[in-house]
Structure formats: C-alpha cells, structure tokens
Amino acid sequence: MTPQTALIVFDVNETLSDMSPLGQRFADVGAEPQLAAAWFAGLLRDGFALTVTGAHPAFGDLAQESLRVVLSTVVPDGELDDAARHVFKGIAELEVHPDVVPGIRALAETGVRMVTLSVGAAEVADRLLERAGIRDAFEATLSVAEAGRWKPDEAAYRHALDKCGVPAGEALLVAVHPWDLEGAHHAGLRTAWIDRAGSRFPAYFAEPDVVVESVGELVGNV
Amino acid sequence: MTPQTALIVFDVNETLSDMSPLGQRFADVGAEPQLAAAWFAGLLRDGFALTVTGAHPAFGDLAQESLRVVLSTVVPDGELDDAARHVFKGIAELEVHPDVVPGIRALAETGVRMVTLSVGAAEVADRLLERAGIRDAFEATLSVAEAGRWKPDEAAYRHALDKCGVPAGEALLVAVHPWDLEGAHHAGLRTAWIDRAGSRFPAYFAEPDVVVESVGELVGNV
Numbered sequence: 001m002t003p004q005t006a007l008i009v010f011d012v013n014e015t016l017s018d019m020s021p022l023g024q025r026f027a028d029v030g031a032e033p034q035l036a037a038a039w040f041a042g043l044l045r046d047g048f049a050l051t052v053t054g055a056h057p058a059f060g061d062l063a064q065e066s067l068r069v070v071l072s073t074v075v076p077d078g079e080l081d082d083a084a085r086h087v088f089k090g091i092a093e094l095e096v097h098p099d100v101v102p103g104i105r106a107l108a109e110t111g112v113r114m115v116t117l118s119v120g121a122a123e124v125a126d127r128l129l130e131r132a133g134i135r136d137a138f139e140a141t142l143s144v145a146e147a148g149r150w151k152p153d154e155a156a157y158r159h160a161l162d163k164c165g166v167p168a169g170e171a172l173l174v175a176v177h178p179w180d181l182e183g184a185h186h187a188g189l190r191t192a193w194i195d196r197a198g199s200r201f202p203a204y205f206a207e208p209d210v211v212v213e214s215v216g217e218l219v220g221n222v
Numbered sequence: 223m224t225p226q227t228a229l230i231v232f233d234v235n236e237t238l239s240d241m242s243p244l245g246q247r248f249a250d251v252g253a254e255p256q257l258a259a260a261w262f263a264g265l266l267r268d269g270f271a272l273t274v275t276g277a278h279p280a281f282g283d284l285a286q287e288s289l290r291v292v293l294s295t296v297v298p299d300g301e302l303d304d305a306a307r308h309v310f311k312g313i314a315e316l317e318v319h320p321d322v323v324p325g326i327r328a329l330a331e332t333g334v335r336m337v338t339l340s341v342g343a344a345e346v347a348d349r350l351l352e353r354a355g356i357r358d359a360f361e362a363t364l365s366v367a368e369a370g371r372w373k374p375d376e377a378a379y380r381h382a383l384d385k386c387g388v389p390a391g392e393a394l395l396v397a398v399h400p401w402d403l404e405g406a407h408h409a410g411l412r413t414a415w416i417d418r419a420g421s422r423f424p425a426y427f428a429e430p431d432v433v434v435e436s437v438g439e440l441v442g443n444v
Contacts, residue, residue, distance in 0.1 A: 034256045041263035046424065048270035049374045049401035053408040057426055065425050072422035080422075152271045179271035186275040200294035200302075202268065203287050204279055 005112060005190070005222045007166040009157070010138075011175035012118035012125045014040075015194060017094040025090040029083035031074045039070045044179075047119065051150045058145065059120045064088050092124055096132045097196065103215025108137040110219060115140045117160045117173075119150055140164070152183020161189075172222050174215075178205050192222055227334060227412070227444045229388040231379070232360075233397035234340035234347045236262075237416060239316040247312040251305035253296045261292045266401075269341065273372045280367065281342045286310050314346055318354045319418065325437025330359040332441060337362045339382045339395075341372055361386070374405020383411075394444050396437075400427050414444055 010016060019040070023033030043066040050057045067084035075083045107114065115138055116125045122143040129135040140163060144150045147159035161168055168188030175181055181191040182205040193201060193208035194215065201208060210221050232238060241262070245255030265288040272279045289306035297305045329336065337360055338347045344365040351357040362385060366372045369381035383390055390410030397403055403413040404427040415423060415430035416437065423430060432443050 032256065034254065034260070038256070038260040038263055041260055041267050045263050045267040045270060046401055046426070048267060048274055049404060050426070051274050052270055052372075052375050053405055062426055069422045069424050073419055150274075153274050179268055182271060183275055197295055200291045202291050204268070204272070204284055 004170050005172050006170040007113045007115065007161075007164050007172070008107065008218070008222070009160050009171055009173045009184070009189070010114065010116045011151075011173070011177060011180050012116050012128065012141075013091075013120055015174065015176045016096050016100050016116070016125075017128055018097045019091075019094060021094060022087060022090050025087040029071065029075055029079075029086055031071060035070060039066060042066060042070065044119075047150055048152075048179075051153055056144075056148060056150065059118075059143075060088075063091065063120075091120070092127065094128060096128065096134075097215075099196075099214035099216055101132055101134055103218065104134045104137050106216050106219045113164065113166070114138050115142055115160060115164060117142045117144070117151070117156065119144050121145065152179055152186070154183070154187040157184050157187035157189055172209075174218065178202050181208050182206060190222070192218060226392050227394050228392040229335045229337065229383075229386050229394070230329065230440070230444070231382050231393055231395045231406070231411070232336065232338045233373075233395070233399060233402050234338050234350065234363075235313075235342055237396065237398045237402075238318050238322050238338070238347075239350055240319045241313075241316060243316060244309060244312050247309040251293065251297055251301075251308055253293060257292060261288060264288060264292065266341075269372055270374075270401075273375055278366075278370055278372065281340075281365075282310075285313065285342075313342070314349065316350060318350065318356075319437075321418075321436035321438055323354055323356055325440065326356045326359050328438050328441045335386065335388070336360050337364055337382060337386060339364045339366070339373070339378065341366050343367065374401055374408070376405070376409040379406050379409035379411055383409075394431075396440065400424050403430050404428060412444070414440060 022036045026035050027033045047062055064084050067087050068080050071083050118125050122141045125141040142160050144156045147156045149155035172190045172192055173184030174192045176194045184191050185206040190209045192210040244258045248257050249255045269284055286306050289309050290302050293305050340347050344363045347363040364382050366378045369378045371377035394412045394414055395406030396414045398416045406413050407428040412431045414432040
C-alpha cells in the first residue's frame with residue numbers, strides 16, 4: 001500500500017458480486033442464459049444515454065423496465081411483469097466472488113479506508129456485504145442516487161470523495177468495468193482493474209494504474 | 223405527411239441496415255452468434271460513457287477494439303486482430319431490411335427531405351444506400367464524426383438540423399433504437415420508432431410520437 005492511497009472506492013455490481021446466477025434466472029423464465037450479458041450492457045447503455053441528455057434515472061426502475069423490454073419477445077405479455085420481477089429479485093440475492101472476503105479482510109488489515117460506490121442502490125450493497133460478513137470493513141456504501149449523476153460522470157466520483165473528505169489523487173477506484181475506470185481516471189482518481197477472466201482492456205480508455213486478478217492482489221500493489 | 227414534417231432524419235445501423243448477418247461473422251471466428259447483440263450494446267455503452275466524460279471517439283476505432291475485447295476470451299491472441307477485422311468488415315457489407323427500399327421510395331414521392339445521421343461513418347451509409355439503389359433519395363449522409371458529439375447528445379441532432387436549415391420542430395428522427403429517439407426528443411425533434419420485432423418501448427424514455435412496423439408505414443403517418 002503506497003502512502004498516497006488513503007481511500008479505496010469499490011464498484012459493486014460484478015466487481016464484488018458474482019452476477020453469473022442471473023443467467024439461470026433468465027433460463028427460469030424461458031429465455032437464453034446468454035441474454036443476461038446483453039441485458040446488462042443494454043441497461044448501462046440506456047442509463048448512460050439518459051446521463052448524456054442530463055437525466056438521472058433510478059437504477060431499480062431502469063433495471064426492471066429494461067428486463068421487461070428484453071424479455072418482451074420471449075415471454076407472453078401476461079407473464080412479463082412476473083418474469084422481469086423474478087430476474088430482478090436475483091440481483092438482491094447475489095453473493096460475492098470467492099476472492100472478495102479474504103481480499104477485503106487483507107486490505108482492511110492495512111488500515112486503508114474503504115467505501116463502495118454503485119449505480120445501484122446502497123441498500124443492495126449493504127445486504128450483499130452483510131451476507132458475506134464484511135460490511136464492517138467499509139465505512140460507507142454510497143450510490144449515484146445521492147450524487148445527482150450516474151457514473152461515469154465526474155460528479156459521481158466527486159460525491160464519494162466529498163463524503164470521505166479525500167482528494168482525488170489519494171483515492172483509488174477498483175472495478176471490473178473499464179468504463180468505470182475511465183470515468184474515475186477522468187475525475188482524477190487512480191484506478192485498479194480487476195480482470196478475473198483474463199480478458200483485454202479496451203485501448204480507447206485510459207490504461208489502468210494497476211491490473212490485478214483478484215481483490216487480494218491489491219495488497220501491496222496500490 | 224403532415225405539413226410540419228419538413229425533414230426526416232434516419233438512423234442507419236439496424237434502422238436501415240439488417241445487422242443479423244453479423245451473427246454468422248461471430249460464428250466464423252468461433253464465437254457464439256448471440257455475442258453480436260451483447261457486443262453492439264457494449265460498444266454503444268462504451269461510446270456513451272466516453273460521451274459522458276466529454277470525449278468524442280471515432281466509431282470505427284471503438285467498433286474494432288470492442289470486437290477485440292469481446293473476442294479476447296474465445297479467440298487465441300495471435301488470431302485476435304484478424305478475427306476482429308473479419309467481423310468488422312461485415313458492417314461494410316450489410317444490406318438494408320426488406321421494407322427499406324419500397325418505404326424510402328414511397329416517402330421520396332411525397333417530396334419530404336431525407337438525410338441519414340449515424341454514429342458510424344458517412345461513407346458506410348453512402349455505400350449501404352448505393353448498394354440498395356436508394357442513395358439518390360437522401361440529400362445527405364451525416365455522421366456524428368462532424369458533429370463533435372455522439373448521439374444521443376443534443377449537439378448531434380442539431381448538426382443535422384443546421385446542415386439542412388430546418389428547425390427542430392419540423393424534423394422527425396426515425397430509428398429502431400429507443401435511446402436515439404430519447405436524444406432526438408430531448409433536442410426538440412419529433413420521433414418515429416420502427417418496431418420490426420414487435421417488442422416493447424422502454425417506459426424510461428419519452429414515448430415516440432409515431433410507432434410503425436416498417437419504413438413504408440411512415441407515409442401518411444408523419
């Protein structure tokens with residue numbers, strides 16, 4: 001841990017939570033499990049489109065309605081609300097990736113301050129971390145809902161910095177999503193990319209300051 | 223055709239072009255055809271993320287690099303550039319949907335002015351329309367490349383309006399993508415949604431002024 005990292009800001013969806021069980025939820029309602037990836041990318045696409053036009057959508061509304069949209073061609077009209085609700089409820093029941101609990105515990109021992117910052121609701125992050133038994137390692141679970149702007153807008157990251165009283169240059173954003181690192185970099189934070197799948201970081205975004213395969217690898221590297 | 227519609231602005235990708243052959247291109251390089259939908263949603267997600275941070279990416283660069291990213295977990299490193307190029311080249315060889323040629327011809331007979339406005343390159347739209355034999359029906363093929371901002375930013379639609387000297391209230395944006403209609407609505411244009419698949423329009427975007435199942439249905443409805 002280098003002295004300049006006073007605060008680690010963790011993304012939540014997919015960075016801490018393992019979203020793969022949502023594929024089974026799509027299968028439960030008669031859709032292909034692979035639709036989960038296209039749905040989540042489309043949800044973010046639409047949320048960012050609204051952000052571009054100056055709007056500030058509620059994640060839960062967007063998530064449920066975007067589920068109705070992608071399921072509308074495979075589920076009968078009369079079952080659409082129930083099907084969307086079934087998949088949506090899966091978000092609240094996700095578990096953290098296997099590397100998260102030992103990694104967060106090891107980071108906590110270094111004394112670094114940690115918060116989460118999600119486009120989703122703070123309560124969902126609270127419950128996820130409580131189920132994993134690591135809620136106490138985080139001093140706050142923050143959401144773009146209170147920031148007035150979605151990530152990757154600068155204002156979202158600034159909300160976290162302001163809440164914690166930490167300058168951008170002393171904070172590190174940790175995420176699996178390259179677009180999130182790009183927004184944080186633009187806002188002046190340092191960035192760490194968690195690449196669990198061994199994939200490629202898009203060259204059209206600023207290179208991450210740190211690349212790791214698990215949360216625990218951040219110890220001694222940031 | 224109501225008197226107030228002086229100009230129809232058509233989106234290009236998927237609205238005029240049939241992108242379904244790209245699924246076969248993914249299969250050609252060993253990926254699942256369904257990856258095409260997740261790739262394109264992710265490409266737009268990342269383009270919009272860059273737009274949120276104030277950047278103005280080149281569509282071709284983003285398309286090719288995002289292909290390398292999604293293919294990186296299924297294609298060996300040494301074949302990645304070739305595989306991405308193979309899929310990317312497919313974009314330049316797409317054809318229009320079956321309803322486009324008769325629909326555009328029927329609209330042209332009403333005397334309405336027509337242009338295209340794409341996040342992609344103007345040359346790709348030119349060649350698509352030339353192959354279909356309907357390039358002459360459009361007075362210009364415009365791109366966000368010259369607008370300085372991607373759709374759905376207001377500046378992109380304003381670029382088309384300025385080029386044509388038409389006030390926003392006399393222009394109609396036609397697209398299959400709800401996020402595009404949302405941006406146009408925010409910029410003051412009227413909107414028409416082409417819903418070829420019989421799907422659902424997301425309630426988190428402003429309702430389209432017109433909903434049709436084919437280009438030809440716009441005649442007499444706008």
